[in-house]
Amino acid sequence: MEKINVFFRCLVVTTLVILGACTDYQYIDTGLANGKHDCTVWEYLHSQPDDWDSTIIMIEHAGMKEYFDGSRQNEQITFFGITNLSILAYMLDYKEAHPTKPWKTVRDIPVETCRHVLKRLIIPQRLVVEDIPRGRLEAVRGGYTEVEGKVCKTLEGEMFVYTYREDYNYIPEKGEIGLYVYLHGSGNSDANRSVSTDIQMSNGVVHALSYGFSLEGL
Numbered sequence: 522m523e524k525i526n527v528f529f530r531c532l533v534v535t536t537l538v539i540l541g542a543c544t545d546y547q548y549i550d551t552g553l554a555n556g557k558h559d560c561t562v563w564e565y566l567h568s569q570p571d572d573w574d575s576t577i578i579m580i581e582h583a584g585m586k587e588y589f590d591g592s593r594q595n596e597q598i599t600f601f602g603i604t605n606l607s608i609l610a611y612m613l614d615y616k617e618a619h620p621t622k623p624w625k626t627v628r629d630i631p632v633e634t635c636r637h638v639l640k641r642l643i644i645p646q647r648l649v650v651e652d653i654p655r656g657r658l659e660a661v662r663g664g665y666t667e668v669e670g671k672v673c674k675t676l677e678g679e680m681f682v683y684t685y686r687e688d689y690n691y692i693p694e695k696g697e698i699g700l701y702v703y704l705h706g707s708g709n710s711d712a713n714r715s716v717s718t719d720i721q722m723s724n725g726v727v728h729a730l731s732y733g734f735s736l737e738g739l
Contacts, residue, residue, distance in 0.1 A: 557721045562600065563590035565722050572729075575605040578627040583635035588643060588676075591724045597647035598725035599673075601680075601702055601715065603638070606732040614737060640677035641704060641739050647726055648673070648682075649719045650700055656683025658703055658712045665703070672705075679705040681712075700728055708738015 558565050563586065566573040580586055587593055589600070608627060615630075616623035624630050656670025658681070670683030681703040689697075701712040717729040 556719075560722055561589065561591040562598065562722045562725045562727060565720065565727065566602075572604050573602070575608040575627050576603060579603075579608060579630070579635045580639060582628050582630070583632060583639055585636065585639055589725070596645065596724070599644040599646065599648040600725060600727050601642045601644075602727045602729045603642065603734060603736065604729065604732055607730065607734045607736055610733075611736040637677060638736055638739050641675055641680075641707075642730075643676045644673045644680070645676060646673075649721065649726055650684060650698065653682050653684050653700065655685065656681075656701075657685060658683070658701070667703070681705065683712075702728075702730075704739065708735075 558568075560568075566577050566580075566589070570577075580589060588596075588598055612624045612627070612630070627635075653671055654669055657668045659666045659668055667681045667683075670681055672679055672681050683701050684698050685701060686698045700715040700718045702715065703712040713730055713734050715728040716731045720727040720729065
């Protein structure tokens with residue numbers, strides 16, 4: 522099965538989130554992000570195999586490489602990227618539920634399941650943090666209310682995205698800016714924060730989701 526060497530990175534991410542920083546835009550150096558890249562999204566993913574090798578296989582297995590490699594000329598995407606660890610957790614959960622017929626490799630996951638997961642996480646336009654307004658997700662009886670932010674259509678469904686600026690040393694809205702995503706109709710009960718934002722390539726933008734992002738219920 523595809524190697525997944527990200528456990529020490531999880532510790533780095535957790536430490537940096539706790540420490541925080543007084544910056545204009547949230548950025549955690551997980552090895553996932555390095556600003557702008559003079560290449561396609563597909564080439565970028567290949568440059569970071571420890572984080573994206575299972576993601577690459579899922580994309581190929583789903584027959585969706587053309588969305589990432591620039592084949593669809595003049596089309597841009599925003600990909601809320603699922604990393605290897607999220608895919609591994611998904612496979613382990615399936616194994617626990619179906620012990621006699623586990624998914625041993627990413628290619629054992631049904632093609633339509635892979636396509637569904639990826640389509641839920643791709644917005645067919647280029648969106649960086651500056652394009653996404655402030656907002657929040659408020660808990661109400663029986664669900665959530667979306668306040669401001671932006672609702673975006675994905676290749677399959679919708680997602681609510683918003684930015685939120687933290688306080689810094691008790692000074693309101695002087696801390697880092699976080700990017701959050703909430704998938705409409707998903708089994709995820711809360712918004713998920715991107716751990717690395719605005720990874721920009723010639724044909725799109727990647728916002729890397731946390732290693733703990735769950736694919737269950739997408």
